Amino acid sequence: MTVKTSVPRTTYTIVEAARLLGVAKNSAYQAVQRNGALAGVDVIRVGKRLVVPSVPLRQALGLNDETENLDDQTDPKSDVENPK
Numbered sequence: 743m744t745v746k747t748s749v750p751r752t753t754y755t756i757v758e759a760a761r762l763l764g765v766a767k768n769s770a771y772q773a774v775q776r777n778g779a780l781a782g783v784d785v786i787r788v789g790k791r792l793v794v795p796s797v798p799l800r801q802a803l804g805l806n807d808e809t810e811n812l813d814d815q816t817d818p819k820s821d822v823e824n825p826k
Contacts, residue, residue, distance in 0.1 A: 753786070753793035762803065 760770035
């Protein structure tokens, strides 16, 4: 069981950021490899993990908390109901 907290997300994974940007994850990884950034936002490397700061990414997309809450979006693959 997971408990949802009210702490806002500070980072997104590359896959999550790619989804928000509407690009393929491979394209996102290639952009990071070429530029060290995604959508003009510097990517942070922690060991082997790459993360994108959420505030600069949301600003690059022209979003704020009042316009759309992207943190509440779920992966559509994880919540697919079985239509039997």
